[in-house]
Amino acid sequence: MNQHVLAAIRSEPWAIVPAYLDAIEAIALRMMDHPSLIAVERDGHEARFADATARMGERAPGTRTAALRDGVGIVPMFGPVFPRAGGLATSGATTLDAVAADLRALEASPEVRNVLMTIDSPGGAVSGIHDFARFVANFSKPLAVHVSGQCCSAVYWIASQASGGISLDPTGVVGSIGVCMSTSYQEGPDMSGRRSIDITSTGAPNKRPDLSTEEGRAALRSTLDAIESVFISTVAKGRGVSEATVRADFGKGGTLTGKDAKAAGMVDRVEADGLDGAIRRLARTAPPAAPRRAAAANHLALAQARAGL
Structure with a gap:
């Protein structure tokens, strides 16, 4: 079963700090004493x-993890990022669907x-990142980002779209722009003496590229380069x-x-x-409160958001 989970991880591109993908x-694989996980x-x-959670303020009504402090709605993005709950998206991770729901409630x-958005994340799976970045870019209220730890790879992709800009702790870290995949290929028989062999149809040589060859690795790299191009263009x-x-x-x-x-922009x-x-x-720089009619409309929208409509 664990091997199936590993195969799923290795079947998709990631925009994440490499050490976290190893973890x-x-x-x-339930290798809880692995050096990468310990690190x-x-x-x-x-x-x-x-520490960041304690500074955010009181829980904002109708949200899972967002807080409200002095008219500022604060949404955390902590840990590796996954599209939605399930699988490896457990405690210590962030799911885009949960963050989107909280942002809509604050909106x-x-x-x-x-x-x-207060961020401390090494990045995560590429799936869903581009659409979420567009959601942030089109957010109707002023939206800024503060980096309290890491803002790397997939999460920097998102943060770069904030209309209110990005602020950073003096020791905060940003970047790791790029895309990676983890994979393996069999060089010898397994413990039972069997060796796996993949055969593809004649017209689909890149369906199972031979990663022991430079040609096979180049076929995989072309996919990563295409995703990286979208990443860089968006940033x-x-x-x-x-x-x-x-x-x-x-x-x-x-x-x-x-x-x-900051010097690099x-x-x-x-x-x-x-x-x-x-x-x-x-x-201090918050815009004026909404007029009464707009406030009434916002109250209705908030009620609908809480009801899941």
């Missing part, structure tokens, strides 16, 4: 998540004037720079921190006071 595979568990993310609430549009700038200055698959990230400001500073700044 996800270790979890799938991730010791990187301090749990303490960062708890409908008359109490919320600005929205802030360039969101950050208001050329694709050449993203390719040359946004880390080349690596990450940048603090002032270096990957973020808009380094927030000396961290998440608290970002919330206070947005609370």
